[in-house]
Amino acid sequence: MLSSTFFVMLLLSFIYLLYMKTYTIKDIAKLAGVSKGTVDRVIHKRGKVSQKAFDAVTKLLEEIDYQPNPMARNLKNNKIYDICLVLPNPEEDSFWEPCILGANQAIEEFKSFGVNIKLFFYSPTSTKSFQDVNNKVLKLKPDAVLLTPLFYKESVSVAKNYQLAGIIVSIFNNQIDSKQVVSFVGQNLFQSGRVAAQLMHMIVPEKSEVVIVHIDETFNNAIHMQQKEKGFRDYFGEFRGTNNNVSVLSVKQENLYQSLIEFLKSNQNISGIFVTTSKAYKVVEILQQNNFKNIKLIGYDLLTENIDLLKSNIISFLIHQSPKTQTYLGLTYLVEHFLFKKEIPSKKLLPIDIVNSENLGSYLEN
Amino acid sequence: MLSSTFFVMLLLSFIYLLYMKTYTIKDIAKLAGVSKGTVDRVIHKRGKVSQKAFDAVTKLLEEIDYQPNPMARNLKNNKIYDICLVLPNPEEDSFWEPCILGANQAIEEFKSFGVNIKLFFYSPTSTKSFQDVNNKVLKLKPDAVLLTPLFYKESVSVAKNYQLAGIIVSIFNNQIDSKQVVSFVGQNLFQSGRVAAQLMHMIVPEKSEVVIVHIDETFNNAIHMQQKEKGFRDYFGEFRGTNNNVSVLSVKQENLYQSLIEFLKSNQNISGIFVTTSKAYKVVEILQQNNFKNIKLIGYDLLTENIDLLKSNIISFLIHQSPKTQTYLGLTYLVEHFLFKKEIPSKKLLPIDIVNSENLGSYLEN
DNA sequence: CACAAAAATGTGCTCGAACACACAAAAATA
DNA sequence: TATTTTTGTGTGTTCGAGCACATTTTTGTG
Numbered sequence: 001m002l003s004s005t006f007f008v009m010l011l012l013s014f015i016y017l018l019y020m021k022t023y024t025i026k027d028i029a030k031l032a033g034v035s036k037g038t039v040d041r042v043i044h045k046r047g048k049v050s051q052k053a054f055d056a057v058t059k060l061l062e063e064i065d066y067q068p069n070p071m072a073r074n075l076k077n078n079k080i081y082d083i084c085l086v087l088p089n090p091e092e093d094s095f096w097e098p099c100i101l102g103a104n105q106a107i108e109e110f111k112s113f114g115v116n117i118k119l120f121f122y123s124p125t126s127t128k129s130f131q132d133v134n135n136k137v138l139k140l141k142p143d144a145v146l147l148t149p150l151f152y153k154e155s156v157s158v159a160k161n162y163q164l165a166g167i168i169v170s171i172f173n174n175q176i177d178s179k180q181v182v183s184f185v186g187q188n189l190f191q192s193g194r195v196a197a198q199l200m201h202m203i204v205p206e207k208s209e210v211v212i213v214h215i216d217e218t219f220n221n222a223i224h225m226q227q228k229e230k231g232f233r234d235y236f237g238e239f240r241g242t243n244n245n246v247s248v249l250s251v252k253q254e255n256l257y258q259s260l261i262e263f264l265k266s267n268q269n270i271s272g273i274f275v276t277t278s279k280a281y282k283v284v285e286i287l288q289q290n291n292f293k294n295i296k297l298i299g300y301d302l303l304t305e306n307i308d309l310l311k312s313n314i315i316s317f318l319i320h321q322s323p324k325t326q327t328y329l330g331l332t333y334l335v336e337h338f339l340f341k342k343e344i345p346s347k348k349l350l351p352i353d354i355v356n357s358e359n360l361g362s363y364l365e366n
Numbered sequence: 367m368l369s370s371t372f373f374v375m376l377l378l379s380f381i382y383l384l385y386m387k388t389y390t391i392k393d394i395a396k397l398a399g400v401s402k403g404t405v406d407r408v409i410h411k412r413g414k415v416s417q418k419a420f421d422a423v424t425k426l427l428e429e430i431d432y433q434p435n436p437m438a439r440n441l442k443n444n445k446i447y448d449i450c451l452v453l454p455n456p457e458e459d460s461f462w463e464p465c466i467l468g469a470n471q472a473i474e475e476f477k478s479f480g481v482n483i484k485l486f487f488y489s490p491t492s493t494k495s496f497q498d499v500n501n502k503v504l505k506l507k508p509d510a511v512l513l514t515p516l517f518y519k520e521s522v523s524v525a526k527n528y529q530l531a532g533i534i535v536s537i538f539n540n541q542i543d544s545k546q547v548v549s550f551v552g553q554n555l556f557q558s559g560r561v562a563a564q565l566m567h568m569i570v571p572e573k574s575e576v577v578i579v580h581i582d583e584t585f586n587n588a589i590h591m592q593q594k595e596k597g598f599r600d601y602f603g604e605f606r607g608t609n610n611n612v613s614v615l616s617v618k619q620e621n622l623y624q625s626l627i628e629f630l631k632s633n634q635n636i637s638g639i640f641v642t643t644s645k646a647y648k649v650v651e652i653l654q655q656n657n658f659k660n661i662k663l664i665g666y667d668l669l670t671e672n673i674d675l676l677k678s679n680i681i682s683f684l685i686h687q688s689p690k691t692q693t694y695l696g697l698t699y700l701v702e703h704f705l706f707k708k709e710i711p712s713k714k715l716l717p718i719d720i721v722n723s724e725n726l727g728s729y730l731e732n
Numbered sequence: 733c734a735c736a737a738a739a740a741t742g743t744g745c746t747c748g749a750a751c752a753c754a755c756a757a758a759a760a761t762a
Numbered sequence: 763t764a765t766t767t768t769t770g771t772g773t774g775t776t777c778g779a780g781c782a783c784a785t786t787t788t789t790g791t792g
Contacts, residue, residue, distance in 0.1 A: 022446065022480055024748055035772045040750065048770060067478035072748035075437040075777050080388065112433035114388055188728060195724040202569060235724070351732055352725040358561040358601070359718040362554060366717055390778055401742045406780065414740060438778030441747050 023064050032056045043068075070340045080114045081338045082142035083331065086133055088124035088150060094303055095278045095323065096148075102327030110335050117331060118142075127151045134158040143338065144168035146330045149176045152223070156180075168337075170344070172330040173323065174224065185330045185348045189224060192319050192352045193231020193276075196298045199317050199354065200244075200272045201236070203296045207243050208271035210236075211263070214250040215279045225276040232274055253279070260286050272296040280315055281305035288314075302355065302363060311357050320353035320363055389430050398422045409434075436706045446480045447704045448508035449697065452499055454490035454516060460669055461644045461689065462514075468693030476701050483697060484508075493517045500524040509704060510534035512696045515542045518589070522546075534703075536710070538696040539689065540590065551696045551714045555590060558685050558718045559597020559642075562664050565683050565720065566610075566638045567602070569662045573609050574637035576602075577629070580616040581645045591642040598640055619645070626652050638662040646681055647671035654680075668721065668729060677723050686719035686729055 025043075029036040034053050041049050042057040043066075049057075060066075085103050090096040100119070107117045120137055123129040130151055137145060138161055145162055148171065149155030155176050162169045163180040170183040200210055212232055214225045229248065236246050247267070251259040260283065264270055273295060275283055280299025287295060297315045299306060301323075309315040329348060336342040355363055391409075395402040400419050407415050408423040409432075415423075426432075451469050456462040466485070473483045486503055489495040496517055503511060504527055511528055514537065515521030521542050528535045529546040536549040566576055578598055580591045595614065602612050613633070617625040626649065630636055639661060641649055646665025653661060663681045665672060667689075675681040695714060702708040721729055 022478075025750090026748075036749090037751090037772055038770085041771090044750080046751095050770060053770080068750095069441070069480075069748050070478055071437045071441040072777090073750080075435070075441055075747090075779095076749050076751085078777050112388075112436055114435075191724065191728065195722070198722060198724045349728060349731060351719065352728045353717065354720040354722070354725060356561070356564060356720070358557065358564045359720060362557065362715060362717040365715060391780090392778075402779090403742055403781090404740080407741090410780080412781095416740060419740080434780095435778050438747090439780080441749095441777090442779050442781085444747050 022069070023066055024069070028057065028060050028064065028066060032060050073341075074113075074339055078114075079338075080116060081144075081335070082116045082118070082140065083144045083146065083334055084118050084120055084137045084140065084142045085327070085331065086120045086122065086137060086145060086147035087327075088148065089121035091121075093124050093278075094305075095301055098302075098322075098324035099327040102324035103331065105324075106328050106331040106335070110331075110339075113335070113339055115335050115338070124150055127154050130154055131158065134161075138162060138165060138167070141165060142167060144170065144334045146170045146172065146327075146334060148173045150174060150221070152176055168334065170330050170334060172326045173321070174221075183330065183333055183344045183346055183348070185326045185333075186350065187321055187352060188349050189227035190231035190234070192321075193228035193233075194235040195231075195352050195354065196228070196274050196317070196319060197232040197235030200232075200274060200296065200298055201239065203316055204244065204271040209245045209247065209267060209269045210272040210274065211267070211270055212246065212248045212274045212276060213260070213283060214248070214276050215253055215256055215282065216250075216277060221277060228276045253282070256282060257286055261290060264290075264292060270295060272298070275299040278303050278306065280318070281309055284309050284314055302360070307360065307364075310355065310360055313357055316356065318355045320355050322350050322353065325350060325366075388435070389432055390435070394423065394426050394430065394432060398426050439707075440479075440705055444480075445704075446482060447510075447701070448482045448484070448506065449510045449512065449700055450484050450486055450503045450506065450508045451693070451697065452486045452488065452503060452511060452513035453693075454514065455487035459490050459644075461667055464668075464688075464690035465693040468690035469697065471690075471694050472697040472701070476697075476705075479701070479705055481701050481704070490516055493520050496520055497524065500527070504528065504531060504533070507531060508533060510536065510700045512536045512538065512693075512700060514539045516540060516587070518542055534700065536696050536700060538692040539687070540587075549696065549699055549710045549712055549714070551692045551699075552716065553687055553718060554715050555593035556597035556600070558687075559594035559599075560601040561597075561718050561720065562594070562640050562683070562685060563598040563601030566598075566640060566662065566664055567605065569682055570610065570637040575611045575613065575633060575635045576638040576640065577633070577636055578612065578614045578640045578642060579626070579649060580614070580642050581619055581622055581648065582616075582643060587643060594642045619648070622648060623652055627656060630656075630658060636661060638664070641665040644669050644672065646684070647675055650675050650680055668726070673726065673730075676721065676726055679723055682722065684721045686721050688716050688719065691716060691732075 025036045025039050029039045032039065032053070034057065038049055038053050039057050041047070042054055043061070087099050088096050090100060103117060103119055110117070120133050122133040131154055134147070145167055147155070147169070149159075155171075156178050159169045159176070159178050159180040169181050170185070171181050172185040175184050175186055204210060212229050214229070216222075216225065233246055236244055249259060249263050271294065273283060275297065278299070278301035280297055281303065284297065298317045298319070299315055300319050301321055302318060306315060306318055310318055333344045337344045353363065391402045391405050395405045398405065398419070400423065404415055404419050405423050407413065408420055409427070453465050454462050456466060469483060469485055476483070486499050488499040497520055500513070511533055513521070513535070522544050525535045525542070525544050525546040535547050536551070537547050538551040541550050541552055570576060578595050580595070582588070582591065599612055602610055615625060615629050637660065639649060641663065644665070644667035646663055647669065650663065664683045664685070665681055666685050667687055668684060672681060672684055676684055699710045703710045719729065
């Protein structure tokens with residue numbers, strides 16, 4: 001009689017457990033007729049488990065699709081994670097300013113989870129500064145580093161150092177080829193060049209000339225700009241019918257004024273300028289000072305200087321590279337990997353947002 | 367001698383605690399010279415605390431900016447949260463299909479946190495079905511409901527019922543005025559009309575005519591379409607110089623063919639059509655069958671039918687309303703409120719994405 | 733001053749996962 | 763058969779917050 005009661009209770013317990021929503025190690029232990037220690041050993045493949053127990057537990061884990069409670073795991077874990085964000089000094093290039101907002105958002109959001117995010121700036125014109133800052137970060141032995149690899153060679157080298165020290169490396173905005181880097185967040189630059197080209201094609205007269213202007217102090221952005229140029233040219237290559245001639249002007253920032261004026265004077269038919277960096281506003285300054293009109297402009301990035309010109313339709317379009325979102329996402333991937341064992345996406349390409357004076361506001365709020 | 371040792375130890379413990387990164391209730395108790403029970407009572411304003419203890423603890427909490435460990439809190443809490451998502455049946459209107467993807471993403475992401483998200487569909491043409499589904503959901507007594515309030519009056523009413531039952535109500539895509547609704551995720555529709563207008567202005571000849579086409583079976587979307595029309599007209603109202611005449615054609619879907627043909631035959635100068643719903647592809651069908659050419663099209667939403675036409679540049683632009691993101695965000699806000707006590711944003715307006723054939727791909731991946 | 737009532741404070745258990753440690757059973761060696 | 767060694771298994775503690783309950787201290791009243 002007692003044994004029959006026992007079996008009824010066992011059955012009830014089975015039914016109860018099988019209809020439950022979430023299973024704990026304890027539940028699985030009960031169902032498999034072993035202790036939670038054994039279940040734990042199976043889950044973590046620590047061995048010291050008989051074949052019989054192993055099979056029983058494994059089968060249950062699969063049937064039930066057991067997912068450990070992330071809260072409990074993390075509570076026990078009770079580790080403080082350090083993440084360092086390394087980027088160019090926003091005071092030297094305001095393109096990077098929104099990154100700080102993205103970082104602060106992540107800092108605020110994750111601080112109570114025991115995540116420490118620290119910011120480090122290097123000079124975008126100095127490889128030395130890049131290396132120094134990264135060496136400093138290396139000494140801090142954080143759990144992960146998120147960086148913008150402006151300088152290709154040096155970035156590959158620092159990534160290796162980080163990996164040797166067991167530090168996870170993610171990058172954003174600029175891409176480098178390196179096995180040491182687990183994640184890249186950015187944009188398809190070739191495609192963004194094509195987007196710019198299509199917009200340009202739409203707003204300039206047929207058979208007129210358009211020019212790609214590369215502005216850069218030190219040509220760190222060389223790869224960035226090249227890819228955009230390629231995309232831009234690729235698009236126009238498909239439209240021999242309309243025959244918009246595409247030329248290129250590459251200048252350092254300090255020579256921009258002189259070079260641009262000369263170029264425009266010797267090419268009177270220019271109807272559109274595609275600026276491959278965030279410095280479109282500098283071009284506008286020069287055009288206005290010299291009374292060039294009817295030249296359409298397409299550029300990059302929602303800097304305050306550009307925003308004003310977009311609002312007044314002096315710049316027709318800006319392509320938004322979302323540095324804030326890039327930073328926030330790059331950090332979020334790392335944090336969620338640490339806290340919840342989520343997989344880090346090896347490559348995340350953000351949308352290529354077309355911004356004009358009308359939808360600008362909707363991007364500034366976000 | 368013993369007392370001096372004691373004080374040194376106390377001092378050391380103070381220094382240690384003040385330099386620590388994260389504080390626990392226990393730490394604060396030690397610093398305030400009380401027990402964790404007292405600290406707990408102060409934090410939760412449960413009273414039964416002397417003024418002296420209250421002040422000491424309060425001061426410390428502020429100094430330290432104490433944030434409870436969300437993992438521990440949630441583990442103890444150990445509640446399963448039920449959220450119901452109520453939206454129009456995607457089989458009846460494919461606009462809603464991406465919502466399922468957004469929901470699945472949220473389901474996958476939060477299931478191990480003890481969050482249950484269930485989907486419910488109603489017929490977008492039947493207020494009865496809307497009410498029935500919501501009554502069914504009401505009986506399930508979930509913790510929160512995220513819904514698309516297609517029918518204004520009925521939505522206000524169901525929102526009230528939910529609130530009376532202590533169920534949190536969030537809405538997305540469509541907006542209603544109701545104190546019972548804690549959160550809205552969507553887009554500024556007036557502004558999106560302006561965006562469409564600016565794009566249209568850019569691609570049609572001066573002094574040509576453009577037409578706003580509203581296609582709807584039952585005019586549930588009336589408010590939606592009206593706001594878009596207002597924005598569109600508002601923009602063109604600012605450009606009396608170019609004098610693009612704007613007219614409107616409102617038709618039920620079944621009359622579209624007849625009405626549109628008639629309209630276009632009696633208005634030969636039409637150079638652009640702005641379709642205020644996701645049904646731009648239906649207009650294209652008709653234009654192609656009747657050999658209308660050189661009419662530019664701007665519409666909404668990345669339906670597969672629209673996508674093909676955008677790729678081949680038959681549709682010039684689509685404005686992306688991101689139903690997937692809207693759904694995912696709406697759910698995320700609720701989940702993070704339950705799990706981590708985060709504040710739910712009362713209003714979140716998503717960017718008004720301009721999509722053409724070149725940046726289309728970058729949106730489809732996301 | 734006694735003694736009850738009220739107010740203040742402290743203790744101990746729970747949530748689920750992870751892991752150290754203790755202990756038992758089986759296998760190998762003396 | 764007695765003993766070590768190996769292999770397998772179970773128990774108990776920890777993480778931090780939250781809450782029930784126990785205990786101490788204070789206050790009020792006869």
